[in-house]
Amino acid sequence: MTLDVGEAYRIRIETIGDDHFSWLRQRKYAGWVIIMDEHTKQYCFPLINNYLAGEQVVTVTVAQGERHKHLETCRDLWEELFRAGAGRRWCCLNLGGGVIGDMGGFVASTFKRGMDFVQIPTTLLSQVDASVGGKLGIDFFGVKNSIGLFADPVAVWIDPRFLSTLPDREIRSGFAEVVKHALIADAAEWERLQAATQLDHVDWASLIGRSVDIKRRIVLDDPLERGARKALNFGHTIGHAVESYLLEGEDRLLHGEAIAVGMICESWLSHRAGRLSAHDLDTIVNYLIRLYGHPEIPEAGFPAMIGLMRQDKKNDADEINFTFLDSPGRHVVNETATPEVIQESLRYYNRIRIQP
Known part of the structure; x- marks a missing residue:
């Protein structure tokens, strides 16, 4: 291809x-x-x-x-x-x-x-x-x-x-970006991915091609990340902060594992903002927890993570910038949330209990 x-x-x-x-x-x-x-x-x-x-x-x-x-x-x-x-x-x-x-x-x-x-x-x-x-x-x-x-x-x-x-953990880490591309831009691909919980039986060439094409189209629309390309930031404002905070510790997360945490938190922020439905939020959360587990994020580190988010390159003025979901496959850029609400999203993540 x-x-x-x-x-x-x-x-x-x-x-x-x-x-x-x-x-x-x-x-x-x-x-x-x-x-x-x-x-x-x-x-x-x-x-x-x-x-x-x-x-x-x-x-x-x-x-x-x-x-x-x-x-x-x-x-x-x-x-x-x-x-x-x-x-x-x-x-x-x-x-x-x-x-x-x-x-x-x-x-x-x-x-x-x-x-x-x-x-x-x-x-x-x-x-x-x-x-x-x-x-x-x-x-x-x-x-x-x-x-x-x-x-x-x-x-x-x-x-x-x-x-x-690659070890299985590295494959799962990379798969988080595949999930992100589907959630921001391709509802049909999101539906296909939900059947892919076992990553050892995947047609990688086809899946990679579809995922790369989503990113390619977004990049062509906005090569210097001044507008539409910010969609690719979904899950990354919080995810990058979690990844950076844990980087030097024994409980460090791989990039995709941290982005999975970020996608859960930012889906919750999307729901709180009145965009993403409760049903879609639950579907996203359950899928990501099944794939990536549920490592707890230390609450003592929340203020430091907020500090890292304030350094994000996509911020405007003093506001922390996000991409939110309206529904799987539909996004909106340049949304914001206060530090207090962001910390509440992390508490929401820590409180998640998945029913067997």
């Missing part, structure tokens, strides 16, 4: 093969650099390594995980590029999940004022979300993705084979 993001770049959802690298060679780059983490070096790099013969390729491996998505890691990467003699006529291939895609794209786009890069996402989360849309960046001052820029790759190559290298 191939999807065009306007005239900017093409998303190819298929097994990566010689045709991909033949296309890259035709662009006559002076050299290639591949950025990966320890996991993708061991499990994913061997699936493409045989296509690199005869090329000038520099490989750089960084530590795995969101904890390393910061300025010091970027400094190390820039230094490696200088040592390798890389220049603007090189191309950077980012082989990894959302951290590698965000950070590798940021490094490539700022090195000597920018080199081309290809996103090769290897996690479900990055395949359906992080690799599409040109948003790049790193975490800073305890806030996710707070330093960065918009820059498009020259291509996105999505190979569902990479998903077989």
